[in-house]
Amino acid sequence: MNTGFAMSSDRTVTTPAFRLDRIAGFTGLAFALIVACVNVIVGSMSPPPYDARAAEITSFFTNNGGTHAIMAGLIPFAVVSLFLFLASSFPTLCKTSSEAAFWTRVGAVGLVLVEVMFLTRFLFELVLITNIENLAGEPAVIETLWWLQGAAMIFNGLALAVALLGLSRAARLGGLIPAWQELLGLGAALAFFIVAVSSVASLEGSPIGLLGLAAFVSWLVWLALTSLRLLRSGDETATS
Numbered sequence: 040m041n042t043g044f045a046m047s048s049d050r051t052v053t054t055p056a057f058r059l060d061r062i063a064g065f066t067g068l069a070f071a072l073i074v075a076c077v078n079v080i081v082g083s084m085s086p087p088p089y090d091a092r093a094a095e096i097t098s099f100f101t102n103n104g105g106t107h108a109i110m111a112g113l114i115p116f117a118v119v120s121l122f123l124f125l126a127s128s129f130p131t132l133c134k135t136s137s138e139a140a141f142w143t144r145v146g147a148v149g150l151v152l153v154e155v156m157f158l159t160r161f162l163f164e165l166v167l168i169t170n171i172e173n174l175a176g177e178p179a180v181i182e183t184l185w186w187l188q189g190a191a192m193i194f195n196g197l198a199l200a201v202a203l204l205g206l207s208r209a210a211r212l213g214g215l216i217p218a219w220q221e222l223l224g225l226g227a228a229l230a231f232f233i234v235a236v237s238s239v240a241s242l243e244g245s246p247i248g249l250l251g252l253a254a255f256v257s258w259l260v261w262l263a264l265t266s267l268r269l270l271r272s273g274d275e276t277a278t279s
Contacts, residue, residue: 060269063128067266070120071259077110077117078255089189090244093178096185100171107168114161118154124262125150128269132206135213142212146205152198160191186242193238196231196251199258203228207261215268224261230254 084103087095100107125147132143163184167174174181207224210216234241234251241248 059127060131060272063124063131064266064268064270064272066120066123066127067262067269070117070124071263071266073113073117073120075259077113080106081110087185088244089186089242089248091182091185093181096167096181097171097175100167104168104171107164111161111165111168118158121150121154124266131269131272132209132213132215139209139212142205142209144205146202146207146209149198149200149202149205153195153202156191156195156198160188160195163188163191189242190238193235193241193251196254197235199254200228200231200235203231203258203261206265210265210268215272216265220261220264223257227254227257227261230257 084099084106087099129143129147132146133140167181167184167188171181174184203224207216207221207228211218211221230250231254234247234254237245237247241251
């Protein structure tokens with residue numbers, strides 16, 4: 040009579056191969072790696088400053104057209120990776136408390152805005168990549184497009200400030216990241232906000248724009264570390 044009970048109690052409960060926290064970990068790392076590689080390669084080509092003149096912008100895109108075309112092909116992978124990171128990390132970050140859920144929603148709004156500003160900036164740059172020769176006789180158009188992509192980059196930083204504020208608080212409240220990593224995220228958020236407030240000065244070539252670069256590197260480091268912790272969290276849950 041107890042045979043059925045004994046058999047059922049000995050069954051091993053299997054864990055899904057692709058848990059949400061694992062997906063979040065892999066896609067977060069993928070996004071950080073793609074964006075880091077693109078920025079290192081483009082940075083090595085010495086792009087013009089925000090306040091560059093048309094001749095400098097034209098020379099940059101004319102001489103580096105092939106490399107830019109390859110970089111443009113990586114952008115869709117980055118966009119999809121960030122969306123998957125957001126969708127798969129959301130349940131993990133929300134589940135610990137109502138306060139964590141609130142900050143996760145704040146971070147989610149920020150990441151959606153990041154995607155919007157990221158794509159907006161890329162559209163302006165894509166026009167320059169594909170049409171720079173036809174625009175050679177329109178220096179005002181070239182400069183305007185370049186300044187617009189710079190402005191979109193600055194306000195992409197503002198969206199990142201919102202994302203880092205929300206996700207850093209949520210991840211810390213849930214015990215996913217240590218206190219120092221929360222401070223890293225909050226510090227980067229503050230730096231992004233300062234650059235956004237000083238957006239006119241940044242577009243005019245002020246050195247304050249370098250603060251945005253430091254914040255951007257901090258964001259990628261924060262994301263990579265958080266993604267690794269999500270992967271470890273998934274492995275620990277799977278073995279428990």
